[in-house]
Amino acid sequence: MHWFNPLSYLVRREIDRACELSCDEAVIKELDNNGRQGYGDTLIAVAADTKSPKTIVSTTMCEEKKALKERLSAIMKHKGFPIRAIAFSWVLVSAVLCGIVVLGTETVGFP
Structure with missing residues (x-):
């Protein structure tokens, strides 16, 4: 295209x-x-x-x-990736996913 x-x-x-x-x-x-x-x-x-x-x-x-x-x-x-970098990545991904879930439930209207 x-x-x-x-x-x-x-x-x-x-x-x-x-x-x-x-x-x-x-x-x-x-x-x-x-x-x-x-x-x-x-x-x-x-x-x-x-x-x-x-x-x-x-x-x-x-x-x-x-x-x-x-x-x-x-x-x-x-x-290879250091253990700290891998752990930090998992923490960051978990925090982002939790934030998405929390914000998603607030926009739907759940208490």
Whole structure:
């Protein structure tokens, strides 16, 4: 519908970037440093392979050197989430849900 809108191209590129980084995080979640290094080497090999057409093995962010560098940097710097961050997120989500329930019952008219 918005094929002519330049903003839609920017949004699509950012969504593709976020998807690639998310997939990388899912893959490397359980890997040690050597496993991450191997995964990064594989990405470099796929990006450097000029023999196979890009339609066979396509990686969205391997088209630009800057994007590949960002992706490899994120892979090597990946750390798990600290327990405090997870606990704080659960508390925050619980507070928001409780607020929604309380405000929702007040607008319906329940005492």
